[in-house]
Amino acid sequence: MPAHTCRFLVAIVLSLAAVVGSAENGQGPLVEVVRPERGLVRDELITFGSLRSAESLMIRPEIDGRLARLHFQEGQAVSAGDLLVSLDDAVARAELALARANLDLAASNLRRSQLLFQRGASNAQALDEARAEAQARRASLALARARLDKTQIRAPYDGLLGLRQVSPGDYLEAGQDIVNLEVLDPLKLDFRVPQKAVGQVRPGQVVEIRLDAFADEVFHGRISAINPQLDVAGRSQAIRAQLSNPGLRLKPGQFVRVTVILAERPQALLIPEEAVMPLGERLLVNLVVDGKVEQREIRLGRRLGGRAEVREGLSGDETLISAGWHKVRPGMAVRTRPAGAGA
Known part of the structure; x- marks a missing residue:
C-alpha cells in the first residue's frame, strides 16, 4: 500500500477516535x-423576445392624387383625428359640384313628374323613372363627397409619427407609403416558450423584462394572449405580453430577456x-x-x-x-x- 494512503487512513482513524473519545x-x-x-x-421560466408597437400603421392614400401639403413633422406626436396630409382636391371639388347640380335637376324633374301624375297627365312609368334618377343622383353626390373626404388623410389614433417617404408635390398612387404611425405606450412583447412549458404559462402571469440598454433596470408586464397553436417546426408556443412604457424609453424592435414568473412563495x-x-x-x-x-x-x-x-x-x-x-x-x-x- 502506498505510504500517502496509509497516512490518510491513519488520520481518519485518529479523527474518529478523537470524536469518540470526546463523546465518551x-x-x-x-x-x-x-x-x-x-x-x-419564485419559479421562473427564462427566454428571449422582442418588443413591438401596440399599434403600427403605415399611412397611405386611398386614391391617386398630387400631394398638396404635409401637416406634420417627422417624429411628431399626433392625436386621433389630426390632419396629416392634404391631396390636391380641385378635381374632387368639381366632381362634387357637378353631382350636386345633377341632384338638384333630378329633384326638380321628380317634383314635376309627381305633379303631372297627380293631374293624370303622366303615367306611373315616367314617375318611377324620375324617382330612380333622383336616387342615382343622390348616390353620385355621396360618392363625390367621399372622394373629396379621401383627399384629407387623418390620424386614426394617438401615436408617434416616424420618417416620411414622400415630399409635397409628389404624385401619389393609392396605397403608396407616406409615413408610419406607432403607438408606443403600452408596448407588446412577443416571445416563445418550449413545448414542455406550455402548461405552466397562462394569461395574467407577470413577466420581467431586461435589456442591455438599461442593464440595471427591470421592466414588468403581464401575459395578455397565448397562441393556441404550437409552431410545428420548433415545437414552441407564441406568447404575447403587454407592458407600460412611460416616457417612451423602450422602443419597438428591441431584443429583450424575458423572465416569466410561474409561481411565487x-x-x-x-x-x-x-x-x-x-x-x-x-x-x-x-x-x-x-x-x-x-x-x-x-x-x-x-x-x-x-x-x-x-x-x-x-x-x-x-x-x-x-x-x-x-x-x-x-x-x-x-x-x-x-x-x-x-x-
Whole structure:
C-alpha cells in the first residue's frame, strides 16, 4: 500500500477516535448551527423576445392624387383625428359640384313628374323613372363627397409619427407609403416558450423584462394572449405580453430577456445548501434536539445562490447543523455555536 494512503487512513482513524473519545467524556464535538429562514422563492421560466408597437400603421392614400401639403413633422406626436396630409382636391371639388347640380335637376324633374301624375297627365312609368334618377343622383353626390373626404388623410389614433417617404408635390398612387404611425405606450412583447412549458404559462402571469440598454433596470408586464397553436417546426408556443412604457424609453424592435414568473412563495423555508447531507437518492439534514443529533429526511425545491428551499421535512423552528455534520452521528451529544461565529 502506498505510504500517502496509509497516512490518510491513519488520520481518519485518529479523527474518529478523537470524536469518540470526546463523546465518551461528555463533551461532544463542536458544530456550527443555523435556523431556517423564511423568504421569497419564485419559479421562473427564462427566454428571449422582442418588443413591438401596440399599434403600427403605415399611412397611405386611398386614391391617386398630387400631394398638396404635409401637416406634420417627422417624429411628431399626433392625436386621433389630426390632419396629416392634404391631396390636391380641385378635381374632387368639381366632381362634387357637378353631382350636386345633377341632384338638384333630378329633384326638380321628380317634383314635376309627381305633379303631372297627380293631374293624370303622366303615367306611373315616367314617375318611377324620375324617382330612380333622383336616387342615382343622390348616390353620385355621396360618392363625390367621399372622394373629396379621401383627399384629407387623418390620424386614426394617438401615436408617434416616424420618417416620411414622400415630399409635397409628389404624385401619389393609392396605397403608396407616406409615413408610419406607432403607438408606443403600452408596448407588446412577443416571445416563445418550449413545448414542455406550455402548461405552466397562462394569461395574467407577470413577466420581467431586461435589456442591455438599461442593464440595471427591470421592466414588468403581464401575459395578455397565448397562441393556441404550437409552431410545428420548433415545437414552441407564441406568447404575447403587454407592458407600460412611460416616457417612451423602450422602443419597438428591441431584443429583450424575458423572465416569466410561474409561481411565487413569499414564505418559503430556506436553509444553507451546506447543511444538506446527500445519502444515495435521499437528502438528509442533521438537527440538534436537546443537545443531541437527530437526522431527518427532506425534499428540496429551488436552489438560490447557496440556499435551498425545503418543500417537505421541516417546520421552520429547528436547529440545523451547517458545518461539522460529517463528525457526528444520530444520538451523539454535541456542542454548538452559531454559524460564522468565531472560535
